[in-house]
Amino acid sequence: MIPSAFEYHRPPSVAEAIRIVSERGDDARVIAGGHSLIPMMKLRMAHLEHLVDLQDVAELRELSIADGIVRIGAMVTQHELITHEGLAQAVPIVREAALLIADPQVRYMGTIGGNLANGDPGNDMPGLMQCLDARFGLEGPEGSREVAARDFYEAAYMTDRADEEILTRITFAASTGGYAYEKQKRKIGxxxxxxxxxxxxxxxxxxxxxxxxxxxxxxxxxxxxxxxxxxxxxxxxxxxxxxxxxxxxxxxxxxxxxxxxxxxxxxxxxxxxxxxxxxxxxxx
Amino acid sequence: MSDKMHIKLTVNGAPREVLAEPRELLIHVLRERLGLTGPHIGCETTHCGVCTVDMNGKSVKSCTVFAAQADGAEITTIEGLGTPDDLHVLQRMFHEHHGLQCGFCTPGMITRAHRLLQENPDPTEEEVRFGMAGNLCRCTGYQNIVRAILAAAAELNAAREAAQ
Amino acid sequence: MNDMTPEGREERRGKLKGLGHARRRVEDARFTQGKGNYIDDINLSGMLFGDFVRSPHAHARITSIDASAALELPGVVAVLTADDLRPLDLHWMPTLAGDKQMVLADGKVLFQGQEVAFVVARDRYVAADAVDLVEIEYEELPVITDPFESLQSDVVLREDLDPEAPGSHGPRRHHNHIFLWEEGDKAATEQAIESSEVVAEEMIYYHRTHPCPLETCGSVASMDKVNGKLTLWGTFQAPHVVRTVASILSGIEEHNIRVISPDIGGGFGNKVGVYPGYVCSIVASIVTGSPVKWVEDRMENLMSTAFARDYWMKGRISATKDGRITGLHCHVTADHGAFDACADPTKFPAGFFHICTGSYDIPVAYVAVDGAYTNKAPGGVAYRCSFRVTEAAYMIERMIEVLAIELGMDAAELRARNFIREDQFPYQSALGWEYDSGDYHTAWNKALEAVNYEGLRREQAERVEAFNRGETRKLLGIGLTHFTEIVGAGPMKNCDILGMGMFDSCEIRIHPTGSAIVRLGTISQGQGHATTFAQILASEIGISSDSITVEEGDTDTAPYGLGTYGSRSTPVAGAAAAMAGRKIRAKAQMIAAYLLEVHEDDLEWDVDRFAVKGAPERFKTMAEIAFASYNQAIPGVEPGLEAVSYYDPPNMTYPFGAYICVMEIDVDTGEHEIRQFYALDDCGTRINPMVIEGQVHGGLTEALAIAMGQEIAYDDLGNIKTATLMDFFMPTSWETPTYTTAFTETPSPHHPIGAKGVGESPNVGGVPAFSNAVHDAFRPFGLRHSHMPHDHWRIWKVAHELGLHG
CATH class of the missing domain: 3.30.390.50 (CO dehydrogenase flavoprotein, C-terminal domain)
Structure with a gap:
């Protein structure tokens, strides 16, 4: 399983990433952890000319909790969601859900932004974010905007995000009270x-x-x-x-x-x- | 084919440089350009874990990381965990507790277990089973792998206590 | 302490680390340090990489192949098609089952994933790009994925075969029919069943699955045109047979071919067959003059190389009212896919399926197996079992349960009532086997006692009541199995593969300083031969196993053998090792007699030495004898100390075991939890208890996978639905239970050390144990039988159909 060739970009900022994506249009895709996209590329079910890696965009790695509001950068990994004590206190359902995603190695690489933006109906975070009434921050050549998680998903792999936009952050209120994330699956992974x-x-x-x-x-x-x-x-x-x-x-x-x-x-x-x-x- | 990239890595503590297409997978860089054939290729879709290496302090499946993404990373493979004269305790315990048979999953297993014990030095059996669930084994039924990891943890903890 | 005292003797015996010692494995050092040498680790200078263009269709005619764009891609060296192989007569190859198989599609394709063209390029990246550039036009044909439909259909799958001509196993009654194979007394069986008080009948499907070792199949071929020598490395469970086949196919004389099996990352039957990739790598190396590597990816592995099972088994079993079995009748419809490429001994197109009378004294029986072609991948390998033995064990262990329901009898009691008694061994089965030894009642009682069987039954009854009262949604199942295997193929009088008798071999060379190298015709794929064969020899020749190197897998150095599969290594090669050891000892005795100046008959063997009878202080150790063999001229004795044995086993061996699985089942989700699994194995003499336990753990986990979810499934168009490890179920450490192992020890009377083999028992016994647990949970609610795999939705469906969802 070998992907077809592409050019690689590793911009230092969201703005630069948007510039590359806007210039390249359909030929470019943003990659976060890559654990959905790379297998598809290896199976040659996804083809792209330009891969825009967000790993150097520090602003996307921030996770803060202030005044009862949780802000999570798109590049925060599932592993970080699990190990963040403050988050576990403020919104324990996130850890409970993240632990049920894939396996340990995939959780080190898989990001919340990737899980949300991809639009795969099998991903766990979109449903969870709708439950939490989260809002997604999107940035594009026209500036930034926010959209409610509950309005974001249109169909399988189709979302409100425009091709040249990047999902950059997720915001939701801390939830006090009872919570549960239940998942039936055939096996880990x-x-x-x-x-x-x-x-x-x-x-x-x-x-x-x-x-x-x-x-x-x-x-x-x-x-x-x-x-x-x-x-x-x-x-x-x-x-x-x-x-x-x-x-x-x-x-x-x-x-x-x-x-x-x-x-x-x-x-x-x-x-x-x-x-x-x-x-x-x-x-x- | 696209232009090759100059990729710098720190592998098992030593700086390494390779010229590779961005699409080249980290597992191929390690195995074919750097001659580190300890990590293997099994499923190619992130399910089996035989390609597991440690990248920047995380266990990753190197069949699903592009060489370009790894540029600048610190990588540890099974080859960096112990030497023939001074085996890593996990290597010894896998041997002692018969935690391997065909050996194909073993490098990934041990590399993953190494990271698991870094993060959770005193795991329960259940935590070991959950923490190792990204690595498949077809031969052992995991029972002796779990036993080996628990034994390694016990030995590491005893050494840590003795040092204090 | 004097080393002639009993204590001293035991200490010397302990130092040998021979039979019965939980010796740690010598293989581990390289594997734990990442220094194994598997096929994809082989990297030769100038090596090219080969990759297949595969058919997206399950049945189609090929109307054109255009490789021009691929050939224009820089780095592409060649693109081979059937037309390129035809002049060499290599576009088809013989299968192990007497059929033939396309190496590259010759005019049509017969299953999805079939090999159509072979791209050879500078590296695997260029090869993958080139595969996408080969343009093939297909004209789709009707697809048949069901063997029953196939045997009725007008659609001719194998146009290359004369529909009127018999196949290699006799007459074919339909153009998609491969063979009819029968054993037993049909008329007497039918008569016995018809006149019985109780008859149970059931269709039992053992679904198609795949061995799926973590390392896929691959090969590296290197044709040295200067010396005319071909070296072929590959994932071969039978390297010597591969050499012979390669010679016959290529016309290269056998001495000019060297086949090497390097470390193998699990085999489980997947690596017995000969695959188009091996052949293409050889041809490509000959054509290009460069070494050529072919390594399949996981999807290719699951879709093209060697499925297992796919047996539809219609069983009828009869008994008296008090539960004495009177007869067994079984008809199998066997789906062999597009080519009959089963890896069975030649005379047994259904393998040893006729071990299906199991552990029971059944007076009369009959089996018939109809093989059918379909548009599915070829194979039919023995996935961690002897040839079709797991199918047989599953059938009888399910039929026993169904019969117990029919009789209203406890299934444990029904088994005990029908076991072959200890005093009946050697036992002639109604289907022609001679069971060498066994003590089933002892094993069974030990198992039932260990799990507190009666207590479990009480708990189950309470659970049913609680369920009926609405207090729980979980049922409790107790899965029983008592299996008897037949392994160690096999006696040359009836066992061969491609004409090669199924003996095995061992060659021993003792070095002057008393250490040794031993070579065998087998090849380890994780079983730990380098550890355990040395232990057999340590006990035979008195040299510590730590001083014995074991080598396998290189046909230039190892003696000819038939390889490792069907649990044959210990029964056959292990016996060869013991016999070769005894030849060493016989010569050593002559040398010792000379050195001690006594008659040979005045010497006795004592752990690691020959001592003079009655004067144990006068002795020569094996090390001393070895040295003398090289430096003393002994009248009438050749210098040196070597031996070779080619062992033709007089009979198969018959390991057996009693397994009990206790399972909780959630009727609403179909999820299961294994609360307890007790596995008692009797593999005869135990060589290394640690290795045996490891084999049992692993085999049980493969059985768990097969019973609870693992399958190769196709849609109606022949598209494979389970080609990645997302959908092809392999349990992780999280889904796998902790097992309890136990044993009894009934040595084989005909094996030199009494060993029977164990690697496959847990798969053979495990699958019915898991499956019976599922069935047993639903028995109180009226379930007789439901097909595997018992994944969530199928279990849910059982509950649903029994009305358990309200």
Whole structure:
């Protein structure tokens, strides 16, 4: 498995990276950790003339937590998300989810930005970021803008990001309360058969706030407002969970693949979601 | 084919320079240009880990790193972990606990285990199994690999305590 | 302490590190330091790299091949097609199964990934670029991926074969039929089954999978045109056979070919066959005059070199009401893919499938196997098992479970009631084998006791009740297996490969100072031959295993042997080693007699020396004898101390074991967790318990993979769906349980040291143990049988169909 040839660029800044990408247009791709793109290049399913490596862009490696707001540079790796104690305190669901991505070696290289920008329906971070109501910072030749994670994904590998834009940072509020990331997969290194991110706040024994998203059950991540609404105001009892699962079930659209047929995936989605809700509620 | 790049690496503590196409994979640079055939090629899609080397303090699958990306990096391969007269404790423990058979996964296993113990010097069996899950082995069923790594950790910890 | 006392003798014996010693492996030093020498580590001056253009279609006619753009790419040296090989008559090659196989596609392609053209270039990067530039036009043909459909279809897959002419295993009844092979008494079996009180019938599919060693297949060919010598390095489990085949194919005389198997990164049967890549690397080296390397990538490995299994086994088993088995009938539809390239002994197109009566005293049995061509990759190798033995063991161990259900009987009890008793050995099976030895009841009882079988059954019953009350969604399965293998192929009277009898060999040369070099016809792929063969010899010739070098794999130096697969190294080459050792000892005895001035008969062997009977203080050690053999003129005795043995085994060996797997199953997700796995193996005399344990751990993990998810799957168009390790299941350390191993020791009566072989037992026994655990969990809810692999969705589907999802 040998990729076809390309020219390599390692710009020192976002601005320089954007300049290269803008000049080269379709022929250029930005690379972060590369652990999605490089296998595709080796299988010759991805061809490009110019590879723009962001590893020297220091500003993309920053992770800060201030005033209850988490800001993560796109080049922060999954490994860094796992080992960052402040992040684990502020938003523990991120560590819980990141630990379920790929394997140790891939997590050292794989970045949050790459995981989000690629648009692969199997990636875990997009659903999680929708659950957290994160906002993505995009920079391009026209300047910078922000887009909500919940508005970013259009179809498999299709996002709101323009070709010449770079996803540079992710911002979301620290989440206090119950949380759970549940993922079923065939083995370490596999994508999810189904995964669920759930955040629940409780007040007086009732769900006061909830957010629910699932992964790899559609060509985009599925954040379900209806599923969350089904929980809010309830004691998270069986009827509420059933309603949440029913709501989510109406929004997912799993496809058959080697992980199994649609009927199975739908059932597993319900089971995984129930478990995530139960665990998040127990922690709320 | 594209123009070759002048790539500088520090490999097993020594500065090395190679001329390579940017697309050349780090594993090929190490094996074919630098003669370090300890790390191997197994699956080529980041699943098996036989190409594992240490790059800038991280375990990486060198079949999925371009030479160009590695420019400027510090690399440690199995060849840099011990010498015939002074084996690394992991090398000794893999031998002592029969943690290898055909040997093909062994360099990647040991290199990965080395990094794991740097980050978690006193792991539980479960932590070893989770931390080694990026490296496949077809021969051993992992049981003796896990045993070897736990034994190496114990020996390293005993030495550390004795030194204090 | 006097070294003639019992204590002294034991101390001397301990120093030998011979049989039974958990000797640490001599191979480890190079592997742990990254100094192994595998095929892709071989780097010759001026070496070129070869890469295949492969078919994207499973069945298509080739209408044109245009390599001109590829040839224009700088660095490309040649592009070979079938037309280039035809003048050399190398566009097809014989398979090990008596069929022939295209080396490069000759007019049509028959499976996805088939080799169409071979690009030779300066390096692998240029070669890969050139592969993309070879333009091939195809005209697609109807695709058949189902063997049952194939045997009915009008579509002719193999247009090269005369549909009327018999194949190499007898008549073919259809143009896509390969052979019908039968064993046993059909009429008596049918009569016995029909007149029985209880009959169980089931279709049991052992799915297609792949050995998938971490190192793929490869070769380096170097034709020295000056001396007319061809050197071929490769991932060969049988280097000597490869040399013979290479000679026959190329016309190069065998003495001018040197085949070397370097270190092999796992074989598991994948590296027994002869593949187009090997042939093309040779031709390319001859054509270019440069060394040529070919190493396949993982996708190529999974899609083209050597699948395993793919047996549809229709079993019928009958019994009396109280559970005495009365007969076994089995018909197999075997999917061999596009070419019959099974690696079986010539006379056995279905291998040793007729070991399928297993561990049971079954009075009458019959098996028939129909081989069929399909548009899938060729192969049919023995993936960590003796030839088709894992299929046989799976079939009988599933049929026993199904019969137990039919009888309403506990499956452990049913097994015990039908085991061949210890006093029945040697036992003649209804299908023609002579089981050399065994003590199944002892092993079985030990296993049941070790896991507290009755307690587990009670726990299972409680679990079912709890499940029915809605208190849990997890079921408990207890997977039982008692398997009997047949390994050590094999006696030359009925076992050969391409006409070569399946003996093996050992050559020993004792050096003057009392150390030795030993060479064998086998080749280790991780089994640790350099460690364990030295231990056999240490006990035979009294030289410490640390002073014995073991070499294999170089046909210029090693004696001819049939290689390592089918657990034959210990039963055959291990026996050759012992026999060669005994020849050394016989000569040593003559020398010692001369040195001690006594008659040979007055000497007795004592661990590492010959001593005078009744006067143990008068002795000569093997080291002293070795020195004397080189420096003393002894009347009537040639100088030197060497021996060679070519060992033709009188029978196969029959290792057996009792495995019990305790598994938790989540009915909602189809996930499983292995709570306990107990593996008791009886491999006869135990050479190195540490190595045996390692073999068992590894074989069980391969069995786990196969039973729980690993498969080579195709869609209806013949596209392979599992060609990377994302989808081809190989468990990591996280999914793999911790195993408990145990043993009994029933030596083989006909093997010189009583050893039987162990490397493949855990795969043969492991697959039914894991599978039976899944089935057992659902037995209380009415499951009889469901096909492997038991991945999440298939387990979920079982639960769903049993109504367990409400």
């Amino acid at each position: 596999d994508y999810a058969t189904a995964a669920a991110a759930v955040l629940i706040n409780a007040q007086d024994g009732r769900v006061s706030r909830a957010s629910v998203a699932m992964t790899n059950l559609s060509d985009v991540p599925v954040w379900s407002e209806a599923a969350a609404d089904a929980l809010i105001g309830t004691a998270c009892d069986a009827a509420a969970c059933d309603a949440a699962v029913a709501a989510m079930s109406a929004e997912i659209d799993p496809q058959e693949d080697s992980r199994g047929p649609i009927e199975f995936k739908r059932h597993v989605a319900g089971t995984i979601l129930r478990r995530a809700i139960a665990r998040a509620w127990a922690r709320a």
